[in-house]
Amino acid sequence: MSGDALLLTEPFDPAEALRRFTVDLPQAGGIVSFLGQVREGGGVEALELSHYAPLTLPAMQELAGRVRERWSLDGLLVIHRSGVMVPGEPIVLVAAAARHRRDAFAAADYAMDHLKSESWFWKREKVAGEWRWIEPRTQDIEDLARWA
């Protein structure tokens, strides 16, 4: 099965990543992708994600394995950035390829809900030159409850 979980410390090109993912999967009828990027606006000058190497990538790989078990997929790709990013820069790309559209949508949606709430990333953002940590969000817990 095609696909992988990657933790990158440098910028990446999501369109190119998606092109490479898709070209290997002519047997898939549908490919759903989610791209998360640093939002422009609200005075945010930069976003920094820190990770803890011994936990972060293994947990991403474990999540990818769970997604593959739960849905019938032809391929799954999970790319997550770490480090400092500026507005408009990609943070995360998830792509799920499946024979059936519903499987691809559900797998990408599930992967994002769990990446957002479970992944070992700590975020801070820079506003007016000051860094401040971003706390957990209630919405993420509600998103997770959808899959119980």
Added chain:
Amino acid sequence: MSGDALLLTEPFDPAEALRRFTVDLPQAGGIVSFLGQVREGGGVEALELSHYAPLTLPAMQELAGRVRERWSLDGLLVIHRSGVMVPGEPIVLVAAAARHRRDAFAAADYAMDHLKSESWFWKREKVAGEWRWIEPRTQDIEDLARWA
């Protein structure tokens, strides 16, 4: 608001279309895309979609308008092919950009369910040199019922 509904009679590059869509939307936190392509396998040599010009594109534009009303989006893109396509070739690309992830997922999912079931396209596929028409599918009616 960025985005459009396009009916194309020639091949297109979904990765490039998605890149152009995304670059104009730095204020969007998340972009969900669905790419449907002609599946390789099952002996299908080609797929032909025919459309009826006075109805097909206006209905796609009407659907895009409905999606924009129903969810809070920063951008929406709907591209659909017509004509003869070979396995691996893109048929449809839907992309929804939103501040919030859930809106982007729901809008792309809804747009695909309605494009598949309501759009004025008639398909036939070529297997072992013979063209045969593809009939409506029960699954599409079930998919639609999710949004009632």
Added chain:
Amino acid sequence: MALTLVFLGRLEDLAGAGSREVALVPSLAAVIAGLEPELAEALRGPRIRYAVNGTLVQGEAPLADGDEIAFLPPVSGG
């Protein structure tokens, strides 16, 4: 004084072409009655829809010279 008929999907196979011209008659029912029996029967099917000049019509519609009548079977699934 003519009408253009457009046959979509598998109706094209039954009609032998994607479109044809016929002499002007005043109603959809009269158009259909003037066609080959097998094609006419298919066009009267409960799931066939009609458009006159690009607008869907229910039941009957008055016809005029130059009108385009499209016969639309159910669209194909995904």
Added chain:
Amino acid sequence: MALTLVFLGRLEDLAGAGSREVALVPSLAAVIAGLEPELAEALRGPRIRYAVNGTLVQGEAPLADGDEIAFLPPVSGG
């Protein structure tokens, strides 16, 4: 005979650095007790998790020379 402590997220600000070395002591409780009071109190918070050499631990864990102990606050939302 030393331990490496790693402070993630906002704990890094409280500790003044992302990591530090401390002398070997036999338990997590003893490690925390040896730190500045404000930092120690934060590390005892109910939502802080611990990992020893990359493995999450519940409550206590025996410690040995060279162990890396990570203090993990709740991860940030999306």
